[in-house]
Amino acid sequence: MKSLVTGGAGFIGSHLAERLLEKGDEVIVLDNLSTGRLENVSHLQGRDDFELRLDTILDEAVVRRAVADSDRIFHLAAAVGVKFIIDNPLESIEVNVQGTENILHAANQDKKPVFLASTSEVYGKNENVPFREDDDRVLGSTTISRWSYSCTKALDEFLALAFWREKRLPVVIGRFFNTVGPRQTGRYGMVIPRFVKQALLGRDLTVHGTGEQTRAFMDVKDAVSAILALMENDDCFGQVFNVGGEKRISIKRLAETIKKKVGSDSEIKYIPYEEAYEEGFEDMIHRAPDISKINEYTGFKPENDTSAILDRVIDYFRSNEELI
């Protein structure tokens, strides 16, 4: 089996590429390194069963070739991270919409199976946690750029579902909730790597908002297991699945836990959202998935709890000091 991983030099994509190689697949990674890093896959380069193509999913010819050279596609390339989306609104929309369209059209030529990475952001500020796949989407105004990420990914889902319904393209959608682990960067607003770096440097841990907001975190190892389980069960095609951890923790508690685990003297400081992001920024108070659907279809349950995830991330930054 030859697998194409778009965004394979990124955080989740590089872990997925590793697991596919372990399973005996050949892997092609297509990535333009916009938020990914060469170092995430440099240990894989030089292998006969691994190929890195440094190019963009916005180039139709590049995508057609990469898809033609593969048996199945894991589409993870996207503009990601609240901060990145706010700072690069135009590029984000183009990559997430046009890029996905290119992938689906190319895959449809020979009906190659596609996994599409979506996000819990599609639920917007819906307050009824835990979210079920068929819950309503509650969004803010178009003048608040953060909602564009939610809309682009929702459009990707509509497109994928339309390709399934009209063309019978086998495509499965995974809505990731906060996924964490080694190689995730804190540069684009991801909270755990940001807190860990701040704690290791002895700087203030900057909590956005009151810190009362809660999130459920999932280890990237579990996310990869879920992706493979979904792609390897034909009953999952044409469907949407939540992929995430179930146990919520408040961001305040998260900061305190990281500070304690690192043994840091850092202070915890609270910064208004407007200051951290943009005027009028809105956040969701609570976010957690109902994962009974993926469990029912594949038996998937996350194996790593938040404490184990934090230990792994802290170890990662301690042994890669240049990334702090």
Ligand SMILES: NC(=O)c1ccc[n+]([C@@H]2O[C@H](COP(=O)([O-])OP(=O)(O)OC[C@H]3O[C@@H](n4cnc5c(N)ncnc54)[C@H](O)[C@@H]3O)[C@@H](O)[C@H]2O)c1
């Ligand atoms: N990490 C999370 O918590 C999370 C949550 C929800 C959804 N997701 C989704 O999972 C996927 C992977 O996210 P991640 O956390 O690994 O982020 P990431 O930024 O590490 O990975 C995205 C990758 O896509 C690449 N990319 C961006 N634009 C590209 C383009 N035009 N052409 C080719 N490659 C391009 C980037 O260089 C990067 O390597 C994304 O689709 C994201 O929306 C992630």
